[in-house]
Amino acid sequence: MIWNGEAYVAMNELDFLKFHWPEEGGIMWMDCLAIPAGAENVEEAHAFINYILRPEVAAQMVNEWGYGTANREALKLLDEKTRNNPVIFPPAEVMKKSDYQDDVGEAIVTYEKYWNKLKSGN
Numbered sequence: 001m002i003w004n005g006e007a008y009v010a011m012n013e014l015d016f017l018k019f020h021w022p023e024e025g026g027i028m029w030m031d032c033l034a035i036p037a038g039a040e041n042v043e044e045a046h047a048f049i050n051y052i053l054r055p056e057v058a059a060q061m062v063n064e065w066g067y068g069t070a071n072r073e074a075l076k077l078l079d080e081k082t083r084n085n086p087v088i089f090p091p092a093e094v095m096k097k098s099d100y101q102d103d104v105g106e107a108i109v110t111y112e113k114y115w116n117k118l119k120s121g122n
Contacts (some may be wrong), residue, residue, distance in 0.1 A: 008066020008087050019087045025097030026090065031067075062088060 002010075004026075007019040033052075035045045051057060058074035061067070063082060068089050069075065075083060082088065090098070104111060 004087050004090075005065050005067035008085075011087070012066075021086070021090060021094045021098075023097075025094060025099065027101050028090075028095070028098045029101045 002019075004019065007017070011017045011019060033049045035042055035049075039045060052061065053071060055071060055073035055077055058069045058071040059077035062069050062074065062078060066085075066088050086094070
């Protein structure tokens, strides 16, 4: 398993790699830009968010890292091959079968336990 953006970067470095969406669909997610209540640098946070939402910057991020964007103006700046890349923008039939990653609640303790065991080799 690998995130699609990571696969995109790897495939650009090693052209023999291929990415396939599972028949059952995949795990979907979306990133969120938020400014926490009580943040000290609110003006700078707004400036950063405004910067990365610029169409040319958002398009550059897609081209560089292979994660999709919902920025309509940025999509217009992408070449057709990139706009139609199923690694970056999953086809509708994949999206219909896929689920959004959700908060796992208290199960996070179990996930973290086994993730740390895996990382440590125990």
